[in-house]
Amino acid sequence: MYTSKLNRGADMHIFSTDKFKSVTMCILLRLPLKRETATANALLASALMQGCGGYRTRRQIERRLEDIHSVMSSDILKKGEEHIIQLFVRTLPEYFDEAAQLAGNILLRPLFNNEEACKRELEASINSLVNDKRRYAFEKCIENMCENEAYGISGDGYIRDINSVSLNMHYNYVMQNAKTDIIVVGNIDRDRAEESIRRGIPLDATDASLEPCNYLYYPPSIKEITEEMDITQGKLCVGFRLNIDPSGDDWYKAIVANELFGGGASSALFNKVREKDSLCYYITSKLLRLKSIMITEAGIDSENRDKVLDIITSAMQELSAEDMENAKKNITDSLKIAQDRPESIMDSFLGSLIAGRMMSLDETIKKINDVRDIDGVFDDCHIDTVFMLSGGGTVPNDGHNK
Amino acid sequence: MTDIISKRLENGAMCYVLPKKGYNEKEVMIAFNYGSADTEFSDKNGRVKQTCGIAHFLEHKMFDEKDGNVFDSFSKLGLSANAYTDFNTTAYYFSGCENLEKGMDILMRMVGSLYLTAENIEKEKGIITQEINMYEDDPYWQIYFNTLKAMYGKNPIRYSIAGRTEDIENITEEELRKSYESFYTYENCAVIVCGDVNCDAVTEQAEKLKLGRGSAERTVCADDIYKREYSIGMPVEQSLYHIGYRADPRIDIKDRICISNIIMDILCSPSSALYERLYEKSFIDSSFGYEVLQGKDYGCTLIKGEGNNYRGIAEEIDKEIKNMLLSGIDGKDVRRAAERLKTRMLFSCENISPLVSYTADCFSKNTEVLDIYDNYDKIDVDDVMLYLKKQFDENNRVLSTVGKA
Structure with missing residues (x-):
């Protein structure tokens, strides 16, 4: 990855490879995640492609994209305690210059034509979170777990704040305060990409500063929350505080331990809860690196909540390192496989930017392979929150005639 | 676009090699042209009608071996294995960076033998029941099958892939x-x-693969629309809607796929006049989109999204189709849509996993990925107009919704 300064507050990172036929670029406007700006950021992200200088409507932008064989989208990301407005572009190498120009136009000369429609759209999308029960339970678990930390703020924003946002005003605020990173991955010469970006996206300098995430937290007691909903399958979500420094060497131990615990089809949780006791279809655990949090998710019969929770806690205490070599191989392979997708190259690069620890793929693989044991990895780990989305009502178990 | 080397093996199976130079990941899939919709067929003993969900149940059982679970054998090689069942395909696959040859041996051994015991069948019922329950609560899944149920009175694609809990019990x-x-x-x-x-x-x-020969003859199912409207309530905040158009499955499948996609792109993609109008009225938002689903004895296009104005949307779509039929479509718009769809295909074929699944899907539908890609260039404005007139007729339309319970 080649990095070059665009100006004070903006960097570009170019990874040139002929492995792909296309070129992918993301422009990231990075801001601290705050309650006051969460909704406005989310709204701005969804309104960014409504029009711009030269292409005054969404439709004109889309027609232009067709002409230059490109796709573009804008969305909002929550990464650690950062809130990031992303403009994502995919194009063919011969159209990169045009695509960069259009992206620059959208970013620097936007027209917020349909502010009202955009507001209704955001409201609808916040409302539709509940349609996906698994994601809903996950978000609720995090919200409760981090209620006094920035990480507990919803990245999608809040319905009650929508109407008071002024897009033009907030746009100006973002352009003055965001730290910008542009990442390009694909079949394009480094110098050509750099030149196209400098010409097409002439950003103004900002004085942006982003605080690192706090990852230490010792829960005074376990928060147990149950929400009832008229559903057939309950969703259990358990949040652990690991208290392990995400940019220290012990983090690699945590990655290996998580893989053994609930990483995949050979993990302890999968074998105990699904294969041995037939209590679920899915059970996994994953790490939220920047907050040093581990989340275990399972879809179960609500009445089995306590049983499954017991298996989870005892599985953690009894976790064996017997399969460690396999787990390490799974992890290093997925790191390598991530290099086959432009989106995951960008995503892991962004993760390192935020964590403030840059490492090459080979170095990371070496760190994983250097893990000798998982002794004591969970010594400082505490359950913070147990969230259960529970099937309270009755749903007829009939797929044919509802 | 992307290289695909396809070859009929001496043993009779098809083999597709999709070279991706410089990629770390390798994926091997063994796919069968057999899915949830193949519950009725004839063999030498006459007609057979099987339980809904049988193909998916079998998929789960293929991972059992005498000495345990095949997942572990893959995992020991640093490979991760999985499988899926859809209407026409059951597919087993693994991916990883090394040990491709050993993994392929295990995969071939796995699909080449069946290890069943009363005990392992019973155990699977618990797991699959949980899987079915997960989909019971998923409004996107429910509306999908309600749309298909409304569209087809008999065709087994109207039933959920995993079946119902009371079916699989038996x-x-x-x-x-x-x-x-x-x-x-x-x-x-x-x-x-x-x-x-x-x-x-x-x-x-791949020549070493050991399987049986022959194939049962599937019952081809032709039937009529079952219901014009299908509405249910669920715990959702936003209503979900599908506006579906049935297509005649006797038309060549490549044409059905390419032409339906071209029509959708011209009619209601974000670059269309209709999209702009509906968006400005706040009838639609970014959840609005479409899906083309074409198979051997079924075919449809689904326009879908979230929001409460689905009747207004359906009306506007009808009006726009009538308008297009009246004033015609510009040939340039057909080319533009075809090019856009080809570019999107190219983008998605850069990733191994969608490319492999797409190849399997095409195999079960008796076509190939590159044939579809090339077919976009052969479609002209007259093909599009004819298809629009015949297939996007009001009489082929159903509306399905999930509203707040």
């Missing part, structure tokens, strides 16, 4: 064996390998 060893023997044969099998691989070595290895 699945027996004998029925699973019947399903395996009828469809897990060379004639129904494709071996698909993707990544930075040696093509000759892979095809040579």
Whole structure:
């Protein structure tokens, strides 16, 4: 990855490879995640492609994209305690210059034509979170777990704040305060990409500063929350505080331990809860690196909540390192496989930017392979929150005639 | 676009090699042209009607071996294995960076034998019940099958892939064996390998696959629309809607796929006049989109999204179609849509996993990825107009919704 300064507050990172036929670029406007700006950021992200200088409507932008064989989208990301407005572009190498120009136009000369429609759209999308029960339970678990930390703020924003946002005003605020990173991955010469970006996206300098995430937290007691909903399958979500420094060497131990615990089809949780006791279809655990949090998710019969929770806690205490070599191989392979997708190259690069620890793929693989044991990895780990989305009502178990 | 080397093996199975130079990941899939919709067929003993969900149940059982679970054998090689069942395909696959050859041996051994015991069948019922329950609560899944139910009175694609809990309760060893023997044969099998691989070595290895021969004859199902509207309530905040158009499955499948996509792109993609109008009225938002679903004896296009103004949307779509039929479509718009769809295909074929699944899907539908890609260039404005007139008729339309319970 080649990095070059665009100006004070903006960097570009170019990874040139002929492995792909296309070129992918993301422009990231990075801001601290705050309650006051969460909704406005989310709204701005969804309104960014409504029009711009030269292409005054969404439709004109889309027609232009067709002409230059490109796709573009804008969305909002929550990464650690950062809130990031992303403009994502995919194009063919011969159209990169045009695509960069259009992206620059959208970013620097936007027209917020349909502010009202955009507001209704955001409201609808916040409302539709509940349609996906698994994601809903996950978000609720995090919200409760981090209620006094920035990480507990919803990245999608809040319905009650929508109407008071002024897009033009907030746009100006973002352009003055965001730290910008542009990442390009694909079949394009480094110098050509750099030149196209400098010409097409002439950003103004900002004085942006982003605080690192706090990852230490010792829960005074376990928060147990149950929400009832008229559903057939309950969703259990358990949040652990690991208290392990995400940019220290012990983090690699945590990655290996998580893989053994609930990483995949050979993990302890999968074998105990699904294969041995037939209590679920899915059970996994994953790490939220920047907050040093581990989340275990399972879809179960609500009445089995306590049983499954017991298996989870005892599985953690009894976790064996017997399969460690396999787990390490799974992890290093997925790191390598991530290099086959432009989106995951960008995503892991962004993760390192935020964590403030840059490492090459080979170095990371070496760190994983250097893990000798998982002794004591969970010594400082505490359950913070147990969230259960529970099937309270009755749903007829009939797929044919509802 | 992307290289695809396809070859009929001497043993009768198809083999597709999808070279991806420089990629770390390799994926091997063994796919059978057999899915949830193949519950009715004839063999030498006459007509057979099987339980809904049998193909998916069998998929789960293929991972059991005498000495345990095949997942572990893959995992020991640093490979991760999985499988899926859809209407027409059951696919087993693994991916990883090394040990491709050993993994392929295990995969071939796995699909080449069936290990069933009363105990392992019972155990699976618990797991699959949880899987079915997960989908019971998923409004996107529910609306999808309600749309298909509304569109088809008899065709088994109207039933959920995993079946119902009360169906699978009664699945027996004998029925699973019947399903395996009828469809897990060379004639129904494709071996698909993707990544930075040696093509000759892979095809040579695939020759060693051991399967039965022949194939049961599937009952082709032709029927009428069951219901024009299908509405249910669920715990959702936003209503979900599908506006579906049935298509005549006797039309060549490549044409159905390409032309439906071109029509959708011109009619209601974000670059269309209709999209702009509906968006400005706040009838639609970014959840609005479409899906083209085409198979051997079924075919449809689904326009879908979230929001409460679905009747208004359906009306506007109808009006726009009538308008297009009246004033015609510009040939340039057809080319523009075709090019856009080809570019999107190229983008998605850069990733190994969608490319492999797409190849399997095409195999089960008797076509190939590159044939579809090339077919976009052959479609002209007259094809589009004719298809629009016949297939996007009001009489072919159903509306399905999930509202707040």
